[in-house]
Structures are given as structure tokens and as C-alpha cells.
Amino acid sequence: MSAISKIQQGSLISPKGFAATGVNSGVRETRNDLGMIFSEVPAESAAVYTTSHFQAAPIKVTQDSLSVEQKLQAILVNSGCANACTGKQGLQDAYQSRKSLAEKFHLPEHYVAVASTGVIGEHLQMDKIASGIQKLQPASDEASAEQFETAILTTDLATKKCAFEAVIDGQTVTVGGAAKGSGMIHPNMATMLAFITTDALISAEHLQTALRQVTNQTFNQITVDGDTSTNDTVVVMANGLAGNNPLTPDHPQWDTFMAMLKEVSAILAKKIARDGEGATKLVEVEVFGALNDQEAQVAAKEVVGSNLVKTAVFGADANWGRIISAVGYADITVNPETIDIAIGDQTILEQSEVVAYSEEQIIEYFKGETVKISIHLHLGEGHGMAWGCDLSYDYIKINASYRT
Amino acid sequence: MSAISKIQQGSLISPKGFAATGVNSGVRETRNDLGMIFSEVPAESAAVYTTSHFQAAPIKVTQDSLSVEQKLQAILVNSGCANACTGKQGLQDAYQSRKSLAEKFHLPEHYVAVASTGVIGEHLQMDKIASGIQKLQPASDEASAEQFETAILTTDLATKKCAFEAVIDGQTVTVGGAAKGSGMIHPNMATMLAFITTDALISAEHLQTALRQVTNQTFNQITVDGDTSTNDTVVVMANGLAGNNPLTPDHPQWDTFMAMLKEVSAILAKKIARDGEGATKLVEVEVFGALNDQEAQVAAKEVVGSNLVKTAVFGADANWGRIISAVGYADITVNPETIDIAIGDQTILEQSEVVAYSEEQIIEYFKGETVKISIHLHLGEGHGMAWGCDLSYDYIKINASYRT
Incomplete structure (x- = not known):
């Protein structure tokens, strides 16, 4: 295993080929409420979701997207409305959001994932979401990443980001991430969303195995109040631009990659726990x-x-x-x-x-x-x-x- | 099934042949901290206990007592010290308490059960317990029952008692009970103790089945804060003095008896929930x-x-x-x-x-x-x-x- 090192001010745009942004769509008064992550090229992708019986509409749409090729190129996230317990209309709205983003960026619809956090039982304000999507201009600079990090927050007191890098097959491979934690005053519950990006070359299948293993040791090991949300989601995108040989469990540097993935996940998870509602420690x-x-x-x-x-x-x-x-x-x-x-x-x-x-x-x-x-x-x-x-x-x- | 009726101001001395008392032994400053329940004759008995891995010493002693004949004639309860996580010394102390009570009332040791609630990890002050036992004078009046009901409390704000009666085989059969709930300021946790008495004639075997079924629907369905104590115990004593025919699931009035047992348990359980730490509702x-x-x-x-x-x-x-x-x-x-x-x-x-x-x-x-x-x-x-x-x-x- 090679040494892994933390990137100062690293974020989900630290890996090659990723961009991000966030805007105010009008769902919330002034704060950013709509964000996106973009990869220059389609990225092998994997995700894990809440085990709640009431998985929110965006989770169903993201599962549908991933089921086609296990590839994503963009993730759309809104805060202010969880689009959970919203029935057929809610599902239609989530599909429509995916479609709008895909059209604007000329992507196949199944290359787009969606995630929501906010009030349960209310419908997305689709006119605002639609016009918000038109304003999205992802870029690969720190300020744009921060726009995304703030767009996904609810009552979180701080943004949550980090990135690690290591040399694999002579190439620098980077893993970055952003997350939001608990909860919402108006009204509802702790939703955990985490987005991880990497320029590593790895298949979606191995990525899914890696994500599940790491999630069980990190995100699934945090608790703020024991309540599980309808919207919890962790997505990881690997766009392969680092130029390493394909990572599999047999690759001599598999453990190095896993260490980075675990560190990014553990740091984000700890930030979520520390920022739990009312937490002082x-x-x-x-x-x-x-x-x-x-x-x-x-x-x-x-x-x-x-x-x-x-x-x-x-x-x-x-x-x-x-x-x-x-x-x-x-x-x-x-x-x-x-x-x-x-x-x-x-x-x-x-x-x-x-x-x-x-x-x-x-x-x-x-x-x-x-x-x-x-x-x-x-x-x-x-x-x-x-x-x-x-x-x-x-x-x-x-x-x-x-x-x- | 016959009608069952609630006895105004009923308590665990409402069934025939039961007495109770409570005193201050000096473990706590002035409040009662040592109580006992007594049956004129040995009573068929059953109990359920916490599922914690760290069952306190008194639970082990009570299990030992019941394992001999499934009969009890007295229960000794102290508050102020849980005698939990106290090792071999704690077990010795619990056995010694049982022995002292048995000697004073001329009972076989295995006719005595013991229960404790209070601070974890501290040892019983055996000199105080021993002299407290000498002061115990159980009686079958309401004032004595109340001495017991207060002796078992920790941070409970109110005593918890009730009783029901019904006619079975032409005889009045009564079920009564007392309980304490959550928790302790100095320091520890919600311990639930409940004691149920009845003059019904019923075997210990059927009583155990009945108690387990009723507990699953009542005491096991309350929660104050999700933490399970090391000392939780429910004991039921049936001394048979009502003169009914033996109660078995085939007895035409089995359901009547079960209804009383369930009502007493449900009322005590609800009183515990309502009196949870900080509860307003x-x-x-x-x-x-x-x-x-x-x-x-x-x-x-x-x-x-x-x-x-x-x-x-x-x-x-x-x-x-x-x-x-x-x-x-x-x-x-x-x-x-x-x-x-x-x-x-x-x-x-x-x-x-x-x-x-x-x-x-x-x-x-x-x-x-x-x-x-x-x-x-x-x-x-x-x-x-x-x-x-x-x-x-x-x-x-x-x-x-x-x-x-």
C-alpha cells in the first residue's frame, strides 16, 4: 500500500475532470438550494441508499439511471423539499428534473442522478426547479465547489468536504467528496447525502463493492438521533481520467484506493456527526x-x-x-x-x-x-x-x- | 369471560393474604429505601428479567430462589443502589440480604426474592441493609402498602399502584401491583421494577406463561429513552387464597384472569411511561x-x-x-x-x-x-x-x- 495524503482545501472537484456549481432556484428564500456535480466524461458509478420502506422519489429515479449502464455524468441535488411521500406526482417530478438537466447538458437521461433533502410530503416547485436548472454553470474551481456544498445543506451549520490523493501505477489518483447531514427545522428529519468523486479507473461493479464495504464502516456507523431518513444516499462517480491501470481487488494498490475512499467517507461521516442538531461535541x-x-x-x-x-x-x-x-x-x-x-x-x-x-x-x-x-x-x-x-x-x- | 372491575385505591395488598411495608435504612438520607412484600402462605411465582448482558446480582439471586420450587413468600427491594456491575462481592451481598430477611421471618431462603434499583457499580451498604431488615413489619393496610410503593422509587415523581377484581368459580379473585420507573439523577438509568400479587389459584408454570404473554404486550412495549437497564424485573406471586379452581388455559375464566393481569400490567406500564424523566405527556x-x-x-x-x-x-x-x-x-x-x-x-x-x-x-x-x-x-x-x-x-x- 502506498502513502495517501490529504489535500488542503480538497473537495469533490479535486479529482481530474469534475466540476460543480450551486444556485438559488427560489425554493428557499435566498440560500442556494440547487446544485450539480458534472464529470467531463461518463463515470463508472455506484450508490447506496436508505433502508427505509419509504424511499423518496429521487432515490427511485437514481436507481433507474444506474440500472442502465452503471454510469453517471451528472448529479442534480436540491434542498428545501425532500420529494418523499409524494406519490406518483413526486416520481413524475423527479423524472422531469432528470430530463431537464439531461437536455440542458445534452446527456442521455440515464447519465443523470437526482437527490433531494428537505420537507417530507410536499411537492417540488417544478417551475422554480426548471428555471434553476437553466442557471447551472458547473466549473472546476474552489468557489464553484463551495456553491455546490452550500446548495445541499439544510440546518447544517457548516459545509462538509475533503479529498485525498495517492500515486497508483505512477499516476496521481484522487478521491474527493461533499456531504450534508442533519436536519431540518421546517420540519423534518436528518437526511444524509454524500457525493464522492474520483478520477480512478475502476469498474462500476468493483466500485459498488468498495462503496458498500466502506459505507458499512463509516456512514452507517454514525447516528445523530437514531432516526433513519427516507432520502439517505451516497453516490460515488469514478471517471477514470487519472490513467491508472483498472483497479480490482487483485491490483497491488487496491488497498491504497480503499484507504482513500475510507478516509474521505470517514471524514465526511465525522463532520456529519459533529454537526448533528444541537451537538456541542x-x-x-x-x-x-x-x-x-x-x-x-x-x-x-x-x-x-x-x-x-x-x-x-x-x-x-x-x-x-x-x-x-x-x-x-x-x-x-x-x-x-x-x-x-x-x-x-x-x-x-x-x-x-x-x-x-x-x-x-x-x-x-x-x-x-x-x-x-x-x-x-x-x-x-x-x-x-x-x-x-x-x-x-x-x-x-x-x-x-x-x-x- | 366475566366482567373485571378496577378497585378504587387498590394496590398489591388488595388480594387476600398479602402484606407490605417500607422503611428508611439509611442508604438514602430520609426517604424510604427498603421495602418488602409478604404473603401469608407460599405463593406460586413467576418472573421476567432484563435481557441485558449485565444482569445485576439481585436478579441472579431471585432466579436461584425461583429455580427451587417456583414459590416465593417474600420479596425484598432496595432503592439507592442497583448492586449491578459489582462482581462477586455484589452477589455475596445479594445472597446475604436474602438470608437476613429469611431468618427474620423464619422462611426458607429460596422463598425470598430480592430486587435493587439505583446507582450502578457501587456496593450495598450491608450494615444499613441488615439493620433496615430488622425494622420491617409488613401489614395489610393501605398505609403500609404506600410505605412499600415509596421505598422502591428513585427519581419517579409519583407512586404507581392499581388492582382489579373479578368473580371466578363463585369467588372474588384479585390482582394488584406496584411499580417504579425511570430513572436516577445520581447517576444512572431507568430501572423498571414491577411487583404483581394475586390470590388466584394457579400453578407457577401457567403463571410464567401468562406473565410472559402479558409482559410482551405491556411492560416490554414502553420506552422512555431506549436504554435497557441491568435491573429490570417483573415478579408475580399467586398465593391461591381466593379459593377458585386451579386456573389453566382450559379454565372457562382463564381469559378473565388474563384480562386482570393485563390491565394491572398495562396501567403500571403507562404510569411508568407517563412518569418518564422530564415527561410532560x-x-x-x-x-x-x-x-x-x-x-x-x-x-x-x-x-x-x-x-x-x-x-x-x-x-x-x-x-x-x-x-x-x-x-x-x-x-x-x-x-x-x-x-x-x-x-x-x-x-x-x-x-x-x-x-x-x-x-x-x-x-x-x-x-x-x-x-x-x-x-x-x-x-x-x-x-x-x-x-x-x-x-x-x-x-x-x-x-x-x-x-x-
Whole structure:
């Protein structure tokens, strides 16, 4: 595996041949609400979606596009309206949006994916979307990427982007991405959208395998409030312009590519968790010594998702009883006698017994931006991580607001 | 099935031959912290426990007691210390508590069950427990029952009791109960303890079947914050003093007995939900038309447990998008096109489409003590209910407090 390095101010236009933009279409008052990603050439593409029974209309359209050639050249994203629970009209609207974008950029319709985030149960304002599409002028500069990054936000407090590069087959291969997280005041729910671009040469089939594996370790391991949206989508486009030999699991640098994909995904996922509604901190839970990786991931996600752990972190309380309790109800194998728990660098519990620790140092540690909880089960080699945020008064404030 | 009727001010001493009491042992400053239930004669008994991997020491001792003859004559309960995650010492302490009570009341040790609620990871103060046990004087009057009901509370704001009676085989058969809910400021978690008494004649085997069935429909269908405690326990004692013929599923009045057991359990469960930490309202979710009862229960519990639904209720927001989203991520069969949702008497969604409803009437409805959400899936005959509470600023306040 070669070294991978983070690109300062890198974004989804860092890989060769990608452009982006964002505009205000009028669905929202002044903020950008319509964005697009464009690849100079058709890109091998893969996607994963929410497991909700109520997958929104744009997800169905994107699945339809990918089913033809597993290639995309453009992604259209709107915020302000999720186009979810909108019936036949909603599906028609999503197809019409795809068609409008395809016509403007002279693309086959199935080279266009669409994604939406915003209010559930309301219809897209198609006149505004249509005229917004006419204004889209993707470009490969940082300012244009930022227009896109802002266009996809809802109540997110910050844009979310990053990029990594590595040398593969003598060529620089780059992976970049942008994402948005939780949630919407008016009204609805945390929708996670993430878009990853790369100039690597790789088939859609291998890309899909890679994306699923990485998503399970990153995006699927974050939780803000345990509610799964109707619109969650991660799409990755690989346009092959880097000039490397085709990447397959047998390629000597497969791990290098996977490392970049995982780093981009993990960074975006952590940014989403840190920017959860009302969050004051990122919480990172790492589980060692589980029977296998999957069980470690399950345990980590139970702990990071526990309301009682989240409020304890908000209250700067080294409440290991809540941590062990969350491990206790996780559907995994546990030996109740062999649990270690550490908060930051301080061990709190060793072989399920409390050890002497400094309450003051812990309280000091809780003042930081990130709280790390480590758990060792001493059963096997399984390792997993999960990310979330604390549960604060502001979460209640944001989510108890009247929609009116 | 005969009529069952609620006994005004009924409690767990309403059935013949039961007595109770509660005292301050000194573990807590002034409030009662040690209580007991006593039956004049050994009672056929059954119990269900938390599924946590970290079952507390008292649960192991109670299981041990019941494994001998499935009979109990006394239950000792302390609050202030959960005796959970306390290792071998904790187990020894629980056995010693059982022994002290058995000696004082001249009972075989295995006729005594023990239960604890309170701080995790601290040891029982055995000197105080021992001298507290010497002060216990159970009696069959309302004041003594109330001493017990208060002794088991932690941050509960109110005691929880009820009783029902019915005529079976010409005899009055009574079922009564007491419970405590969530949670502890210093520090830990929601522990649910419920104790049910009856003078019905029924074998421990049938009682266990009945308890499991009723628990699945009641106590297991409440959620305050999704965290499962290390100490949750429901115990039922049946001393047979009512003089009915033995109750079995073939007895013509089996359903009458089950109805009483279910009503007592449902009322205690709802009282626990209503008294959840920071709760301002009881939330009741009823699901109709699921593929089967189990799927209906799963869906109801997902909706009532959703943080976004809970904050919407706190904010008096008829946010059906959050309700349908919670149904959407429930692990059940759903037809996304055929969902009805009503809040109180007002239909909001019909066949997955929004219908005209009065936002003002909904806001008025949300001001009440109970918010009822009804969901029809239109797939089958499955029916299920779940209970919870809203998520308020006070939940954060209570749970973010420093333990110090």
C-alpha cells in the first residue's frame, strides 16, 4: 500500500475532470438550494441508499439511471423539499428534473442522478426547479465547489468536504467528496447525502463493492438521533481520467484506493456527526476485542446512540454505568466479567471493575471538541468504530419547534 | 369471560393474604429505601428479567430462589443502589440480604426474592441493609402498602399502584401491583421494577406463561429513552387464597384472569411511561392492520421511541413525516402506499396521502395529558400498542447533571 495524503482545501472537484456549481432556484428564500456535480466524461458509478420502506422519489429515479449502464455524468441535488411521500406526482417530478438537466447538458437521461433533502410530503416547485436548472454553470474551481456544498445543506451549520490523493501505477489518483447531514427545522428529519468523486479507473461493479464495504464502516456507523431518513444516499462517480491501470481487488494498490475512499467517507461521516442538531461535541466510540468486526460495530453504535450516554457527555459526566449498560443491551456476545472502558486516555473500568481515576481530569477532558470512548471486550479480534454527538438542550429546541 | 372491575385505591395488598411495608435504612438520607412484600402462605411465582448482558446480582439471586420450587413468600427491594456491575462481592451481598430477611421471618431462603434499583457499580451498604431488615413489619393496610410503593422509587415523581377484581368459580379473585420507573439523577438509568400479587389459584408454570404473554404486550412495549437497564424485573406471586379452581388455559375464566393481569400490567406500564424523566405527556401509539400482532408491536414501539416524534409531541407539532419515517425504518412489512395516520381523532394521512386537517385543533389536542397516535397499515389483522413520553428540556437537565 502506498502513502495517501490529504489535500488542503480538497473537495469533490479535486479529482481530474469534475466540476460543480450551486444556485438559488427560489425554493428557499435566498440560500442556494440547487446544485450539480458534472464529470467531463461518463463515470463508472455506484450508490447506496436508505433502508427505509419509504424511499423518496429521487432515490427511485437514481436507481433507474444506474440500472442502465452503471454510469453517471451528472448529479442534480436540491434542498428545501425532500420529494418523499409524494406519490406518483413526486416520481413524475423527479423524472422531469432528470430530463431537464439531461437536455440542458445534452446527456442521455440515464447519465443523470437526482437527490433531494428537505420537507417530507410536499411537492417540488417544478417551475422554480426548471428555471434553476437553466442557471447551472458547473466549473472546476474552489468557489464553484463551495456553491455546490452550500446548495445541499439544510440546518447544517457548516459545509462538509475533503479529498485525498495517492500515486497508483505512477499516476496521481484522487478521491474527493461533499456531504450534508442533519436536519431540518421546517420540519423534518436528518437526511444524509454524500457525493464522492474520483478520477480512478475502476469498474462500476468493483466500485459498488468498495462503496458498500466502506459505507458499512463509516456512514452507517454514525447516528445523530437514531432516526433513519427516507432520502439517505451516497453516490460515488469514478471517471477514470487519472490513467491508472483498472483497479480490482487483485491490483497491488487496491488497498491504497480503499484507504482513500475510507478516509474521505470517514471524514465526511465525522463532520456529519459533529454537526448533528444541537451537538456541542463529536463522540467517537471504538470497540476492541469483540468476537468479530461486525459485533464490534454493533456495540460501538449502541453506545454512541444511547440517549443516556449522549446526555452524560453533554453534562461532562464520566458515567461508565451508562456505557456498560449500552454494551449490555447490544445484540452481541459479551463476557460481563472482562470489560475495559476508557474515556480519552483514562481507564475507568478494567475487567469490569472500577479503577482509580481522576474525576477532575475527566471533566477537563470533556471540555474538548471530541470525546473518545474506548471499550475492550477481551473476547476476540473484532474491531469497530462509531461516531455521534452529545444530546443537548438545543436538540430539543430545534426539533420541538412548530413547523409554522 | 366475566366482567373485571378496577378497585378504587387498590394496590398489591388488595388480594387476600398479602402484606407490605417500607422503611428508611439509611442508604438514602430520609426517604424510604427498603421495602418488602409478604404473603401469608407460599405463593406460586413467576418472573421476567432484563435481557441485558449485565444482569445485576439481585436478579441472579431471585432466579436461584425461583429455580427451587417456583414459590416465593417474600420479596425484598432496595432503592439507592442497583448492586449491578459489582462482581462477586455484589452477589455475596445479594445472597446475604436474602438470608437476613429469611431468618427474620423464619422462611426458607429460596422463598425470598430480592430486587435493587439505583446507582450502578457501587456496593450495598450491608450494615444499613441488615439493620433496615430488622425494622420491617409488613401489614395489610393501605398505609403500609404506600410505605412499600415509596421505598422502591428513585427519581419517579409519583407512586404507581392499581388492582382489579373479578368473580371466578363463585369467588372474588384479585390482582394488584406496584411499580417504579425511570430513572436516577445520581447517576444512572431507568430501572423498571414491577411487583404483581394475586390470590388466584394457579400453578407457577401457567403463571410464567401468562406473565410472559402479558409482559410482551405491556411492560416490554414502553420506552422512555431506549436504554435497557441491568435491573429490570417483573415478579408475580399467586398465593391461591381466593379459593377458585386451579386456573389453566382450559379454565372457562382463564381469559378473565388474563384480562386482570393485563390491565394491572398495562396501567403500571403507562404510569411508568407517563412518569418518564422530564415527561410532560403520555404518548400512546396504536398500530392496526399489520401482518401480525408482533409486527404491529414492533412498529408501535419504533414510533413511540423515535426522538424526533418525541420532540414533535413536546413541541405540539403534528409532524406526520416523522411518524411515517419511524414506521419506514421499522423492521416489518409495509406497503408504502396504504398508510393511514391519525392524531387523536383527526386523520392526517389516508392511503399515504395528506388529508385536510385542522392544525389548530391538533395544537389544542397536544395540550392534553395524553397524545394518541393511530396508524393503520392495511395489510392484515395485526394489532399492537406501545407507550412512551415526550422528550423535553428536563430530560436533558436530569440526565446531563454531574453525578457529584
